[in-house]
Amino acid sequence: MRSRDILVTLLGSPHESDALGTALSLASAMLDQGAAVGVWACGNATLISQSGLERDKPRNVFARDVDYPTSALFVEELLARHPGRLDWAVCHFCSHERGATEHIDGVRTRPAMFYPRFVGAAGRTITVGRL
Amino acid sequence: MTPWLFLLSSPEQAGAEPLPELLARSGHPVVAVATDDFVVDAVHGRADALRECGVEVLFDDAALVRRGLRDRVAPAARLTHHDIAARALDGRTRVVWR
16 A cells, blocks of 8 residues: 555545535646645445446537536546556445445555555545545 | 645635644644635635634636636636646655545
């Protein structure tokens, strides 16, 4: 287990508030500043990295020229921009319970009992949302 | 004393326990950054209540913009996500999300 400056634990539903988007933006900003970041996704947050989400959301009829990336593309681009400094893991149990068994490249599925190892390997942990 | 950084996002969670207030009253340097829906509560009085306990209150600029509240907060108190990230990565500071 590589050490990380910070572990961001994502819980709960990704669209119930702005929290998950803000947390991802902060994680991106930390990576931009050279930090090593781990993400552990639990509960409904395991849904955001599914490969089935494809790259863009359906076209907005009021702004046809604008691309709206899916959360999966956002994660994919974060992983690509920061090779070796971002670990993204999803809880196996939460993921399979929701049928989210296929994730984009670079996202690893891990048993829930691995979570303490992720916490132990991080300098600090923030927990975003509730299960 | 340990410096603390609270990222206050949810009005329900942030209001459930007065941890920033208690730590500040105990003499710890405490910074609270209001983000997401909590910025609404913060500009309507919650920030003043935190400040009365000795908490330094700052705001997530993006969250203010999304809610049309940017003009309610002085520029010096508005932080970008890169500003917040730099504070969260400070080696001595304990970071809590609520």
